[in-house]
Amino acid sequence: MLGNPIHGGLTAALECQGWRECRFCMEQKSALLPTSSLATPHTFIKLTIYKGSTMGVIQNAVKSPFFSIKSMASNQIFNQECRDCGRLDDFLCEVKRKYPDYHARPVAPFGDEQPKLLVVGLAPGIHGANATGRPFTGDYAGILLYHALYQFGYSNHPISEGQEDGLVLTACRITNAVKCLPPQNKPTGQEINTCNRYLNAEIAQMREGTVILALGSIAHQAVLKACGLKLKDASFGHNRLHRLPNSRYLVDSYHSSRYNVQTKRLTEEMFHDVFRSIAGIFDR
Ligand code: SF4
Numbered sequence: 001m002l003g004n005p006i007h008g009g010l011t012a013a014l015e016c017q018g019w020r021e022c023r024f025c026m027e028q029k030s031a032l033l034p035t036s037s038l039a040t041p042h043t044f045i046k047l048t049i050y051k052g053s054t055m056g057v058i059q060n061a062v063k064s065p066f067f068s069i070k071s072m073a074s075n076q077i078f079n080q081e082c083r084d085c086g087r088l089d090d091f092l093c094e095v096k097r098k099y100p101d102y103h104a105r106p107v108a109p110f111g112d113e114q115p116k117l118l119v120v121g122l123a124p125g126i127h128g129a130n131a132t133g134r135p136f137t138g139d140y141a142g143i144l145l146y147h148a149l150y151q152f153g154y155s156n157h158p159i160s161e162g163q164e165d166g167l168v169l170t171a172c173r174i175t176n177a178v179k180c181l182p183p184q185n186k187p188t189g190q191e192i193n194t195c196n197r198y199l200n201a202e203i204a205q206m207r208e209g210t211v212i213l214a215l216g217s218i219a220h221q222a223v224l225k226a227c228g229l230k231l232k233d234a235s236f237g238h239n240r241l242h243r244l245p246n247s248r249y250l251v252d253s254y255h256s257s258r259y260n261v262q263t264k265r266l267t268e269e270m271f272h273d274v275f276r277s278i279a280g281i282f283d284r
Helices: 086-098 141-151 189-204 217-226 258-262 268-283
Strands: 028-034 043-050 056-063 117-121 172-176 211-215 241-244 248-253
Touching: 117 141, 117 189, 117 217, 141 258, 141 268, 189 217, 211 217, 211 268, 217 248, 248 268
Parallel strands: 117 172, 117 211, 211 248
Antiparallel strands: 028 043, 043 056, 241 248
């Protein structure tokens, strides 16, 4: 139990969930605590506890309709407090110290709870998802993606600006193969494998007929692994369709990164062709 009252009576209901001291962020610790006696069982209060003081600040309240504490078992699709990759944990702490306002923790999937389309990217970008806490938001990689999602009827707005922008995805969810920011945007094979259990659980919860759009070859490989397939079972190719177990489909695209767009490896027309292919699958 926290020592002193925080914002009136709220803290009386909150139990510490075992947050640990970060090796780099010695000035503060963060925890997500369930507010089981408050509001709904799926509401979390994020607290920042400043070292040397028992006074905390309620920093952010996150309503999470489907990433509940109860799901943090073998079938969990996300854990905000995961620190299983030591190198990434260290890096996030460094980034948080340099950019205190950044999210700098694992980035949760964003979108519809029951999607027909699951978009899988590689990992958060340092000044994008890692900063804003929403996949493909805040940097170049999201521009083409969110425009396409809007044009093909999956969203109510063509631009994703941040958590409070009112953007809603319909029948679509975006996730990443690796939930934490890696140095130089390059997760190691071990980190990809360690994080794959979340993607495995997320795909396992998808209904039959779901299409998975893999942005880039690493996302493609992560999807195969999450589905229990081997890399030789399906090779990556732009706008290539693969059948997955349980009547699901995988469609590949070059990643919508700044490099790929500016070098014209991926044009808007090419990207829209991929979405037309996906629409064709749904029309079957
Ligand atoms: S990358 Fe995935 S497994 Fe590794 S620490 Fe982040 S959330 Fe956990």
